[in-house]
Amino acid sequence: MSAVAEHGAGVTLTGISKKFGDVTAVHPLDLTVPRGSFFALLGASGCGKTTTLRMIAGLEQPTSGTVRLGDDDVTALPPHRRKVNTVFQSYALFPHLDVHDNVAFGLRRRGIRSVTKDVQRTLELVELGHLARRRPHQLSGGQQQRVALARAVVNRPEVLLLDEPLGALDLKLRRQMQLELKRIQTEVGITFVHVTHDQEEAMTMADTIAVMNAGRVEQLGTPVELYEDPASSFVANFLGQSNLIETEIADTAGADLLLSAAGDVRLALPAARCRARSTAAGTRVLAGMRPEKISLAHRDAAADGSVADGRNRIPGTVVDASFTGAATQYVVASPVCPELSVFVQNVERDPRLVPGAEVVLHWNPAHTFGLDGDQDIDAGTGEDAL
Structure with a gap:
């Protein structure tokens, strides 16, 4: 039984496309991301992977097609009404807030008053509980990345979108964070959709990879399938x-x-x-x-x-x-x-x-x-x- 059949779909894109004037950034494509899986959109710059992610987030309106999160058609919904959170390469932490309050920000904005337990549990998940009262400038790049991840995860979105989140880290730390991201995804069970141009990054973390080229999905499969049995040059x-x-x-x-x-x-x-x-x-x-x-x-x-x-x-x-x-x-x-x-x-x-x-x-x-x-x-x- 497939992962989709067993657990349902976390994200379903049907005939989704995007044009900017006369330029087609994403040709009509169909994609189904199994619920609770780690899914990667892999490709070179300009292949359409980030545009696809932004259409899932609601930051870009599709030219055609539909976006579904679980059983819900969210194509026409604005970003704040979609049960998604996004982690970008630039972490965009609030410099005047400490780690605890950065992570708590989204919960408080939703009107949740008692946030301490959820925040502390999430900081422990990313192994930053001991740094809860530090400011962002007192953290390393890897620690800041974990704070940004915790701030997204604490809201328990249906889907977590990651747009080149490790791109600013050095090679050694990036490889360490690849393993950490996979561990966190496995523990929380949230659907992760990860955009990257780094082949090793995708193969290390993802259950399924969609290789994109010139706005189209060139091949879809597990890392082993894509590596051992490529469909194209x-x-x-x-x-x-x-x-x-x-x-x-x-x-x-x-x-x-x-x-x-x-x-x-x-x-x-x-x-x-x-x-x-x-x-x-x-x-x-x-x-x-x-x-x-x-x-x-x-x-x-x-x-x-x-x-x-x-x-x-x-x-x-x-x-x-x-x-x-x-x-x-x-x-x-x-x-x-x-x-x-x-x-x-x-x-x-x-x-x-x-x-x-x-x-x-x-x-x-x-x-x-x-x-x-x-x-x-x-x-x-x-x-x-x-």
Whole structure:
């Protein structure tokens, strides 16, 4: 049973779109966010993710379509009448109020007089109970972010909207807060809809991710589904890193498609993992594999039979090797692609794998995915990935 069927919908967008004059920021889309889930809208700047979030919040009026929170159609309701709260990248804390009163502000504005217990419980949730009487300027960036989160959560909205809330934090603190946000969401059980351009952030926290591109949802799924089985070259390149090779279907062998590539390279691709428009011979396919799925063997080792039969193989030459601590990132020139990326864990490093070394890249064919060959092989890279 799906999460939506079991728990109901927290947010339902039906045919929602937004135009600003002649510019279409969001093309008509349908999205259902399961109640109580952590949902991420992921994409580059200008893809429409923040506009979609603002339509949920009521800060932008849709050009078409409807917004439902639970069972209620809120499309025509102003922001203050929607059971949502929003946390922005700029925390907008009141500098003249201490932490306790910042968190209590929304409750008091709603006419609730006895707020101390709710405020203290929420501050404990974000692990700031001991700082209740400090002013915002006395807090670190991470602590201010937690205050902003507590101020939103204390109102117990049906949906909490997060618009790049970690963007102002440094890398180490951002990663720590990713885990904290997920913990808090799990504990309070509120539906979170999180907008981000950071792929790692989305994959760390979200139950479901909608990858957006040019105002459309490119693919929707769990982090594992999107990473292991991307539906397009944009998703393959934008979510993590992929090697994409231009090939065409030459034949079949059982459950596999046999692909031919430049340099007389032959590759096997599970037919079930091919998203090309056809599996007929001659069909163009972008064969993809993630860098960490590939093993690297020196040419001499490969000649000695260290590479098992049945694996996909590509010959190449190492052009760059970067030590990153846990792994070494190699760039390999080959007949099928001028730059193939390979990530190798630093467990038993072969000292011969240096720039200029002749090598064989090899991997399990089951780790290959196939995309329609008519797509832009570079979609999701460069400016698209910012």
